[in-house]
Amino acid sequence: MAEETGTIEEIQLVVFSLGREEFAVEVTQVREIMRMEEITRMPKSPSFVEGIINLRGQIIAVIDLAKRLNLDSGERTAETRIMVVEAEEIRVGMIVDAVSEVLRVAGDAIEGTPTVAAEASVAYLRGVVKQDSRLIILLDLTKVLSLEEISRLNF
Amino acid sequence: MDMDVSQYKDLFINEAQEHLEALNQAMVDLEKDPGNPDVLTEIFRSAHTLKGMSATMGFDQLTELSHEMENVLDGLRSGDIEVGTDIVDLLFSCFDMLGSIVSGIAHESGKTVDTKPLIEALRAVYGGSSVSEPIKTKARKAKPPEPASREEQAEPPEEAGEGEDESGAEKTLRLKITLDQDCVLKSVRVFMIFKKLSQIGKVINSRPSIDDLEDENFERSFEVFFSTSESLNAVRKALMTIAEVQGVEVLAYEEGEEEVESQTVETGAQAFEKAETEQPVGDAAAGAAPVRTQSVRVNISRLDNLMNLIGELVINRTRLQEISTSHNIPELKEALAQTVRLTADLQDEVMKTRMVPVEHIFNRFPRMVRDLAKNRAKEVDFSIEGKDIELDRTILDEISDPLMHLLRNAVDHGIDSPEDRETRGKPRRGSIRLVARRDRNYVSIEVCDDGQGVDAEKIFDLAASKGIIGREERRALGGEDVLRLLSTPGFSSAKEVSGVSGRGVGLDVVKNKVESLGGMLFMQSIKGEGTTFAMKLPLTLAIIQALLVNVEEEIYAIPLGVVVETAVISPHEIKSVSDQEVIFLRDETLPLVRLPRLLGETRENGHEAFPVVVVEVAMRNVAIAVDDLMGQQEIVITSLDRFLKVIRGFGGATILGTGEVALILDIPSLLA
Structure with a gap:
């Protein structure tokens, strides 16, 4: 990883869990976090697209993030949340098992792609954050929500 | 008095583009009627204004080029220079150059263009010395060339x-x-x-x-x-x-x-x-001129927001109506009746603010047709009728490309060559008419040419040889099938595809676009006499009447525009013709399509009677089987974002009175 020069910026991350792993996205990309609600099924869509919801008059897609990352889908519990994120003008709700905290880390605390993370999801990583004994995977939302890739999928 | 020029950039760009459009339009007129002093004055005025604006904003390239152009225009006006094709072409390329500089400014691309060759060409025309020092904005401010x-x-x-x-x-x-x-x-x-x-x-x-x-x-x-x-x-x-x-x-x-x-x-x-x-x-002295209509420029996104808000209001109103029906409170019902009337009026007014005359996009076509005709060695008189007819801004933007396509087709394949025309006893110059007319809740836009027409038999033969239709089918074809064949994806009757357009190439795109807007495409052609393509478009997009249906516990909306009728069918009425389920309805055989299957469901058919919705797609009726009919309702279309647009088959979504979301089915693309 390239050496950071100059002042090190602090970034804030929203940490959430999927299965046994912890993930994070930058707080600036999170629009809101809401409880599960009824989702209208979207036929003919990739399997990770759960459907669409009405977010105060705007229709947005909701995806099952676990499926998108090829992880096992967790049970829907009282902790399950829809995290509405925005990247490159695309606003999407992501179903996550639980949202735990907002974490403040120094920019240089983010390390490059590790070998330990779930291999299937390596393509969507921006880096990992090591905090005490925790390993938090920072997602690259642009890749998670990549239209090019989605339209390539045969569904 | 601290004002910053940059805040006027958008205004400048808007206005510059308007002037360029006016210049293009007027130049086409001038070419037709070279001696017309009014047209020349108009051109001069626009060019001069453009120059002045550019100078103030400090866009030197624009200023310089429009200045040189003005000199030529001055020569045209004084009669020193004659209006000829070469001059017109030269000025058109100036307009294009100015246009690309303006869009460079708009996109802040920082791209530089070389205006020198054009400036040299202009100077050669009016006899300006090419060695004279380049004209600078400042130098001209001292002694501006003033139009008489x-x-x-x-x-x-x-x-x-x-x-x-x-x-x-x-x-x-x-x-x-x-x-x-x-x-x-x-x-x-x-x-x-x-x-x-x-x-x-x-x-x-x-x-x-x-x-x-x-x-x-x-x-x-x-x-x-x-x-x-x-x-x-x-x-x-x-x-x-x-x-x-x-x-x-x-x-x-x-x-x-x-x-x-x-x-x-x-x-x-x-x-x-x-x-x-x-x-x-x-x-009173100043007011001698006629009073202009008071108007305000509003950003289109504001109008979109307004429309969305009205949409939500309509949704809420529907919700209230549902509550009032279930609780049966007379006072509420009365108050709601008022609200219904008010929201309808409000909706109507907002809708009107979104209406733009078709002129908005029509104005650039004369230039396009002229250039294309010249390029193809055709002689074409192009005329526009009904440019005041208004359409929703969004629809208008969407049909611009399809319309351009139809016009290209008309020049390229519709109009015959001057020689051919003469041998056929037609005037050398072909005519293409672009007509807009209002027809109750629809606007019809037609492209009519008096060219060679479509040879239906040739089309049928070609379709048969390409295997698009079987030999049996070939015999049963009639005139109304021509368009269907022409708009089959990939079908082209142009012997050689010209690179501009082949008849049929892209006609499927035109058709799909028109249908996705809730409109219809028609064609009428007489061999040897000409072809007319007509788009029938709804006035507005945002709020439509739809039929709500239920499939697998989900509600879907079918735009009423495509619905012909509904019926209830018993399983024993279903017949099978070469693996295709069909039903007989009023002596007509209709293919039966099951919506659940269309939407990717794999459920087995039930044994009970089920409702069907008969829709008209590509001028053919198809019966669509659903689980339940839920009735007709006014719905507000919310468009799907880029993420969801990847998924085909849906024209948007709508929020129902209950707050639930229902997808709007785009029947043509679902059945394609």
Whole structure:
């Protein structure tokens, strides 16, 4: 990883869990976090697209993030949340098992792609954050929500 | 008076593009009628305005090119230069160059273009020396080339005497500045005027206030209280170099007493007060011109927001209506009836604000058709009818490309060559008409050519040879099948695809676009006599009548525009013809499509009777089986974002009275 020069910026991350792993996205990309609600099924869509919801008059897609990352889908519990994120003008709700905290880390605390993370999801990583004994995977939302890739999928 | 030019950039770009459009349009007219002085004056005026605007904004390339262009135009007007195809082509390429510079500015691309060859060509035409030093904006400000017409109207002779004051002494002037009647972006003009004034003196005050002036809260003229050491003539001249300034009048004139400047100001202020009482007279003089309709430019996104809000209001209203029905409260019902009426009116008004005359996109077609005809060695008279007809802005934007395609088709494949036409006893010049007309809740846009027409038999043969239709089917085809075949993806009857358009190439795209907007495409063609394509489009997009149906516990909306009828079918009524399920309805055999299956469900058929919705797609009726019919409702279309648009088959979504989301089915693309 390239050496950071100059002042090190602090970034804030929203940490959430999927299965046994912890993930994070930058707080600036999170629009809101809401409880599960009824989702209208979207036929003919990739399997990770759960459907669409009405977010105060705007229709947005909701995806099952676990499926998108090829992880096992967790049970829907009282902790399950829809995290509405925005990247490159695309606003999407992501179903996550639980949202735990907002974490403040120094920019240089983010390390490059590790070998330990779930291999299937390596393509969507921006880096990992090591905090005490925790390993938090920072997602690259642009890749998670990549239209090019989605339209390539045969569904 | 600190105003920043950059905040006017958008205004500038808008206006520059309008002027370029006007130039293109007028040039096409001029080519048809070379001697018409009105058209020339119009061209000159637009070019001059463009130059002035560009100079103020500091876009030197634009200024220089439009200046050189103006010289040629001047030659055309004086008759020194004759209007010929080469000149017209040259000017068109200037317009194109100006256009690309403007869009470069708009996108801040930083791309530079080389205007030199064009400038050389222009100079060669009017005989300007090509070695003369490049004209700089500043150099021209001193002695601007003034169009004759402007001088006539702008400098009334009786005022000439006023200018004989000594320059050098500081004095205070009250100026009345009048803008051209058709000045479009007055705030830009105001900015230019103040900028100019501040170069030669000091602006003390204005009436209306500078804020009001910037907001265009004035008619055509305003007053400026101004101190300067320049002569009156110099001031007037300086202001008259600004385009679209129609006149400058000195209303009051005070020789400045150097020692007490404040007193001068007071005098000036008194003069202002006095002017207040005089105003009606002054206005009456200025108001000789017809009063222009009051209008405001609004960003389209504001209108979209407004539309969305109304949409939510309609949804809420529906929700209230549902509550009132289930609780049966007479007072609520009464109040709701009012609300229903009000929201309908509101909806109507907002809808109207979104309507734009088709002229908006039609204006660029004459130039396109002319260029294309020239390129294809065809002779074409192009005419436009009904350019005042209005359509929703979004629909209009969407049909621009399809329309361009139809016009290209008409020039390329519709109109026959002049020689062929003569042998067939037709006039050498072909005609293409672009017609818009209002037909109740629809607008019909037609492209008619008097060319060779479509040879239906050839189309059928080609389709058969390509395996699109079977030999049996070939015999049963009639005229109404031509369009269906032509708009089969990939079908082309053009012997060689010209690179511009092949008849049929892309016609499927046109058709799909029109249908996705809730419209229909028709074609009528007589061999040897010509072809007409007609688009039938809804006036507005945002709110439509739809039939709600239920499939697998989910609600879907089918736009009522495609629905022919509904019926209930028993399983025993279903027949099978070569693996395709069909039903008989009123002596008609209809293919039966099961919506659950269409939507990717794999459920087995039930044994009970089920409802079908008969829809018309590609001029054929298809019966669509659903689980349940839920009735007809007015729905508000919310478009799907880029993420969801990847998934085909849906024209948007709508929020129902219950807050639930229902997808709107795009039947043509679902059945494609």
